[in-house]
Structures are given as C-alpha cells and as structure tokens.
Amino acid sequence: MSNERKPLIVISGSSSGIGLAMTREMLGRGYAVLGLVRNASIDVVQHPDYRQQQVDMADSNELQSVIAEILKTLADPVRALVNNAGIGRMGYLEQLSVSDLRLVMDTNFLSHAIVTRAFLPLLKRQGYGDIVFIGSEAALSGSRQGSIYCASKFAIRGFAQALREECGKSNVRISLINPGAVRTPFFHDLHFEPGEGEDNAIAPEDVANALAMVLEARPGTVLDEINLSPLNQVWVKSGR
Ligand SMILES: NC(=O)c1ccc[n+]([C@@H]2O[C@H](COP(=O)([O-])OP(=O)(O)OC[C@H]3O[C@@H](n4cnc5c(N)ncnc54)[C@H](OP(=O)(O)O)[C@@H]3O)[C@@H](O)[C@H]2O)c1
Numbered sequence: 001m002s003n004e005r006k007p008l009i010v011i012s013g014s015s016s017g018i019g020l021a022m023t024r025e026m027l028g029r030g031y032a033v034l035g036l037v038r039n040a041s042i043d044v045v046q047h048p049d050y051r052q053q054q055v056d057m058a059d060s061n062e063l064q065s066v067i068a069e070i071l072k073t074l075a076d077p078v079r080a081l082v083n084n085a086g087i088g089r090m091g092y093l094e095q096l097s098v099s100d101l102r103l104v105m106d107t108n109f110l111s112h113a114i115v116t117r118a119f120l121p122l123l124k125r126q127g128y129g130d131i132v133f134i135g136s137e138a139a140l141s142g143s144r145q146g147s148i149y150c151a152s153k154f155a156i157r158g159f160a161q162a163l164r165e166e167c168g169k170s171n172v173r174i175s176l177i178n179p180g181a182v183r184t185p186f187f188h189d190l191h192f193e194p195g196e197g198e199d200n201a202i203a204p205e206d207v208a209n210a211l212a213m214v215l216e217a218r219p220g221t222v223l224d225e226i227n228l229s230p231l232n233q234v235w236v237k238s239g240r
Contacts, residue, residue, distance in 0.1 A: 005032075006049055008076040012036040012057060012115065013085030015044055017184030018134060021204035022082060022211050023050065029212065032076060036066075036085065036115075057085045057111035058103055067118040074122075080130040080215055081119045083112035083156075088190055093147045101148050108152035113159060124170040131167075132214055133160045134207070135178040137229060164224060173222045175214045179207050180229030187238060195234030202230050 009026045013019035014035025023033045023045055032049040040054035055066040086108045089100040116131055123129035138146055139153035157176060164174040183201035187193035194201035206228060214223045 005076050006030060007079035008032045008034055008074075009080045009082060010034045010036065010078065010115075010119070011082040011084055012111070014050075014052065015039070015042065017186055018179070018182055018204045018207045019082075019084045020044060021208040022084065025205065025208035025212060031079060034070070038085075058106040060106065060110060060114055063111055063114050064118070067115055071118060071122065077126060078119065078122060078129055080132060081116065081123070082132045082134070082211065083115060084134040085111065086134065086152075086186075088149055088186055090145045090149060090190055090192070092145055096148060104148045104152050105155070108149070109155040109159070112156060116159075116163070120167070120172070123172045124167070127171050128219070129171075130173045130175060130215055131163065132211060133157075133174075133176045135160070135176045137178055137180040137227070139176070139178050140227070160225075164222070168222075171219075173214075173217075175223050176225045177207060177210050177214070178225065178227045179210075180227075180233070181235070182207060191238060192235050193238045194230065195232075195236045197232075197234075199231040200234045202228060 009031045011019050011023055011033055014023040015037045023035055026033050027047050027049055035052040036055050037052045038056060040052050053066060053070060056062055089096055089104050112133060133156050135156050136153045138150045139157040142150045160174050160176040167174055179202050181194040181201045182204055183194060184204055210226050210228060217223050
C-alpha cells in the first residue's frame with residue numbers, strides 16, 4: 001500500500017472472475033482495495049494499493065473473527081463493501097447433498113450477511129458508503145437444477161431490499177447487481193457453461209462497470225438494482 005490514504009473498497013472473492021475485474025477497475029479508478037480471499041498465498045493482483053486477507057467465507061466463526069480483526073486495525077475510510085464471493089452447486093435437488101445445500105447458503109448468503117452486519121456500524125458512523133451485493137439473474141426467477149443456488153440469491157435480494165429501507169437515513173446506500181451468464185471460472189466445476197461467442201456471456205468487466213456506475217451515482221441517488229444479461233442465452237454442456 002502507498003502511504004496516501006485512499007478510500008478503501010472491500011471486495012470478497014477478489015481472486016477470480018467478477019471480483020478480480022471489479023478489483024482491477026476500482027484500483028484503476030484510484031481506490032485502494034482490500035480483497036477477502038480463500039488463499040492469500042496466491043496474489044493475482046499485485047498493485048501497491050491492493051492488499052488481501054485470507055478467510056474461508058463459508059466458515060462463519062472464522063469469518064467473524066477475521067472481520068473483527070480487520071475492523072480493529074482499519075485506518076482508511078471505507079468507501080464501499082462489495083459482497084461478491086460465491087459458488088454454484090447445480091443439479092436436481094435430490095442429487096445435491098445436505099452439505100452442498102449448507103455450503104451454498106453459507107457462502108452465497110450467510111457470509112455476506114455476517115460481513116455486512118460487521119461493517120454497517122462503521123459506515124453509519126462515517127455517514128456515507130455503499131454496500132453492493134452481486135446477486136444474479138437467479139435472484140429474479142427460479143430455474144431447473146438451480147434450487148439451492150436460486151434460493152441463496154433470492155435470499156441476498158430480500159436481504160438487500162430490507163437493508164435498503166434500514167440504511168437510507170444514515171446515508172448508506174445499498175445496491176444489488178444481477179448479472180446473467182458471465183464468462184468466469186465459476187463454470188469450471190459445473191456441467192454447463194455459456195456458449196462460445198461474445199454475445200452469449202457478459203464479460204466480468206461489464207459487471208465492474210456496473211459497480212462503477214453504482215459508486216459514482218449522485219450521493220442522493222441509489223441504483224437499487226441493476227440487471228444485465230448477454231444478448232443471447234445459449235448454454236452448452238461442458239462435459240465436466
Ligand atoms: N459467472 C456467472 O455467470 C455469474 C452470474 C451471476 C452471478 N454470479 C455471481 O458472481 C459472484 C462471483 O462469481 P464469478 O463468476 O466471478 O466466479 P469465480 O470466478 O468462481 O469467483 C468466485 C470467487 O468467490 C471466491 N470464493 C468462493 N468460495 C469462497 C470461500 N469459501 N471463501 C473465500 N472465497 C470464496 C472464489 O475464491 P477462489 O478463487 O479461491 O475459488 C473466487 O474469488 C458469485 O457470487 C456468483 O454467484 C456469477
């Protein structure tokens with residue numbers, strides 16, 4: 001980190017895909033970024049204004065103590081918290097184990113509730129800040145083989161809408177970004193992926209641009225929810 005205190009953006013899942021693109025975009029726009037990553041021995045960003053903290057987002061006890069430590073030592077003003085880390089476990093419900101169900105809810109929903117709960121008092125004290133959730137088109141309608149993933153994203157959407165009502169008076173803005181298919185390593189563990197061609201998937205940088213729009217909106221205006229999707233919706237089996 002350089003000595004100058006730049007406004008800080010905290011981004012979970014900054015090691016890959018959408019989180020990585022948002023991290024690069026925000027560093028390019030002059031923010032400092034603190035990434036919450038599963039494995040801090042790998043640093044794909046390497047920028048003087050980037051630092052990362054290792055934490056397993058699915059382990060609620062570890063997550064609470066790591067975030068409490070971060071908050072104790074944080075010197076920079078926090079401009080935004082971006083709740084992004086997530087996983088997919090797709091299949092007919094009876095094909096998923098109970099640990100799959102728990103892992104998806106813990107990673108995609110509970111972790112973000114825990115981190116947000118911990119940062120909110122600080123943002124309210126500051127009297128400004130954005131909390132941004134990366135939802136999904138799966139937050140808007142349920143679809144076959146997506147039961148627990150959709151449930152986790154519906155949960156995020158309800159959570160964000162409720163917080164939106166709770167936080168306005170404190171000048172803390174809450175936004176939800178719902179991408180359709182984005183070409184990222186998210187699909188590496190799944191049996192399907194977006195079809196080839198740039199019309200069949202959003203680029204992670206498109207989501208990073210949506211984040212920039214959210215942050216740069218006039219302070220009295222909130223971009224409550226942004227939906228973005230590829231021009232076409234072609235899925236292919238990936239043979240994994
Ligand atoms: N790709 C899509 O089509 C799409 C569409 C809509 C919404 N989304 C959402 O966008 C978000 C980012 O996904 P992505 O597409 O960028 O996928 P990705 O490339 O697989 O990135 C997911 C990120 O979450 C991190 N993560 C997952 N589990 C974690 C854990 N237990 N502890 C710490 N970090 C953890 C990953 O860390 P590692 O690098 O260590 O695995 C990675 O940094 C997710 O919430 C996803 O649901 C994705």
